[in-house]
Amino acid sequence: MKRIVLALLVMISISTQAQELKWHTNIKEAIEVSNKEKKPMMMFFTGSDWCGWCIRLQKEVLLTPEFKKWAKASVVLVELDYPRRTAQAPEIKKQNEELQQVFQIQGFPTVFFSNVVKEKDGRLNFKALGKTGYVAGGPEAWLAEANGILKAK
Incomplete structure (x- = not known):
């Protein structure tokens, strides 16, 4: 019996770790999720096949x-x-080009943290929290940088 319980716990642990993160590519969807979950957006501006x-x-x-x-x-x-x-869907390409201009992204990678505030007139306004890029030192160094940005909000 103990072996069965142990095996189940190991399987649950592995399946939880194997779950992939949800990376949104549609900014409107991401804004809805951000507002619903009350979490800031982490926008990763990347050149995935060349940068x-x-x-x-x-x-x-x-x-x-x-x-x-x-x-x-x-x-x-x-x-x-x-x-x-x-290849990229035309609507995603257009959206990304517009966001690159809005956030004045000059180079890649750029990671931009933002909240979205709905104004009284119904327009959405991005509230910048900060940005970063590649940080040497692995996940610990990068996460320290990101946490510093998010704590300043």
């Missing part, structure tokens, strides 16, 4: 268990991709 620093940030931080645990508790994830070789 070496973006790929390095993914491998060293965004795909780690430490980041996944932090992200689930702290933010709504939004990926805003600017690929060169990978």
